[in-house]
Amino acid sequence: MSGLDRGLERALARGEELLLRAPVAGGTVAIRTSDGERVAAFGTAGPGGPPMPVDARLEIGSISKSVAGLAAARLAVEGRIDLDAPVRALLPWLELPLGAGEPSLRHLLGHTAGWIAGSDALPGERAQALALGETVAGSRPGAFFHYSNIGYVVLGLALEAACGRPYPEIARRLVLEPLGIDGAVTNLTGARRGELCRGTVPLRDDAPWRPADGIAEAPWLEPAGADGNIAATAGELLRFARALTDPGSFAASAPWLPEAVAVASAPSAPSGEGVLDVGPHLPAPGDRYGFGINAEPTARGTVLTHGGGMAGYGAFLVAHPEAGISVAVLLSGPGERPYAELLARECHAVAVGADAAPGGADPIGALQVPRVPLDLDPVSAGGVAGTYRSYSPWVPHLEVGRDAGGRLVLRAYAGVEAPTEDVPLVALPGEGARTFRVGSDPRLPERIRFEGVIDGVAHVLVRDGGRFARVVDR
CATH class of the missing domain: 3.40.710.10 (DD-peptidase/beta-lactamase superfamily)
Structure with missing residues (x-):
């Protein structure tokens, strides 16, 4: 054979x-x-x-x-774009994340702009790009590989500007x-x-x-x-x-x-x-x-x-x-x-x-590792633990709770833009009350903020612009 x-x-x-x-x-x-x-x-x-x-x-x-x-590489070898030009040379209206520097097309192509993985809240490419200004960059351009869908969304918009036609x-x-x-x-x-x-x-x-x-x-x-x-x-x-x-x-x-x-x-x-x-x-x-x-x-x-x-x-x-x-x-x-x-x-x-x-x-x-239930009692986690939902198919359901080791973690069971394993939530008091980095690496740009506090319990989770509401644990 x-x-x-x-x-x-x-x-x-x-x-x-x-x-x-x-x-x-x-x-x-x-x-x-x-x-x-x-x-x-x-x-x-x-x-x-x-x-x-x-x-x-x-x-x-x-x-x-x-x-x-491959499209960007073809345009580059044919001399029609400069891969090292700043993205904003083609998209001057783009508002960059806080601390982003001036990433180039090359940085977007290699996922090294330091940007968030993506925005689950908005379907339109330009709307997603406009929302970047409300996020934080985790690292300087070129320093760190962090997979970013929004980086490629912006890349597509830049290629549109260079070619004068829809992506x-x-x-x-x-x-x-x-x-x-x-x-x-x-x-x-x-x-x-x-x-x-x-x-x-x-x-x-x-x-x-x-x-x-x-x-x-x-x-x-x-x-x-x-x-x-x-x-x-x-x-x-x-x-x-x-x-x-x-x-x-x-x-x-x-x-x-x-x-x-x-x-x-x-x-x-x-x-x-x-x-x-x-x-x-x-x-x-x-x-x-x-x-x-x-x-x-x-x-x-x-x-x-x-x-x-x-x-x-x-x-x-x-x-x-x-x-x-x-x-x-x-x-x-x-x-x-x-x-x-x-x-x-x-x-x-x-x-x-x-x-x-x-x-x-x-x-x-x-690939099907059993997961021990989290402690979802909000009292034990500053009022933020619990079950949250959105209407986005990308990330429909999230849990925030304490794992067996006492860490506060983010968990999801489904959703193509949801975490596939428990991710630590690291408090960032310097960025606001009840604000957390998603992941232990300080170079990661994703943020979660808890809002809508009633009697010490948060009822709204904001994940890089995407909003989730606390629901009864099912």
Whole structure:
């Protein structure tokens, strides 16, 4: 059996296991090696839907950043933008976070502007950018890698200013069409909703998921910014991965591609997204982020990757130039959980002949660590502990409470922009009463503020502009 067949077989077997043990309805897997190209599907097209077709179109989430990074790299190699120019040279109306310095396009591309991860309160790109002035920068530009969706939203607006056309058109005309990916959707509006496979989320968002809990259709969102605006089939995403793996093969339609890929994949940040440490995978110590691409040095050459998560969708791509292997995985499942990465990395590791790669015997189980209930009594935590809700599908439910060690932490059980593990809340009295940094690292810019105090108990949680209301613990 060829590496292609072994890799695909292993990924599909793991996918079938996900259907039994995870809140996933179905998915598609595509792989290309020197032996050829294959696309396969498993499960259903959304909760209770028909069998998943191999040409189903799903949202690719933050892999859209790889498209944006390649667009910026193309404009740079063609001399149409200066990557080191301040962002405000293109967007003079932009109000920067407090203490932000003057970040450049390069800083936005490498997630080193020091900005918050994102704004969950507002759907419009310009409205999100305008709200930046109400936030705080955690580090000076270039000093610290901190993944930022809002950074790519602003990048897309800057590319619009440079090119004089809407960002969805930029992504399509500068990158996707020259690569022969004409069918991908770059404007996820209600008019295109019927073209997409339905997304899947856990039926409950306020407790750890169990198979008996069931799954539900994800709510519809209309992202248009450069941080996550594209839907594609597994075959189309595989073609994009192939463009990173073998850019020279696109010489006829995209002669700029080899130089642009070299620019986009060159490390531009001091660190990277990290590598999922469960399931078979190639170890990659010292990974670093480029422009929408994570560059991972391995014993078998540099591997280029990126993941994507949306409300109800998960995606992951692998491009391995030295091995000539490209992998793409799309799932109808919760985007905050790294199931697509698990499948893609396992498919790649097996295809490249690394069956002995680390990862443990039960990777799905390793991703479902039990969580001990928090102490949610507000009296024990200065009136801030408790359960909070918003109407945002990005982060629908939060808990604030004391863990077993007595730390005040933030917890969420679902939501693609919610924390996936308990995060310490560090009091910042110098920034205002009941104001906390989200995370122990002083370079982190996220803030939570508690308001609406009645009888010593806060009833409103403000998370970087997003407002949550205290509700009865259920």
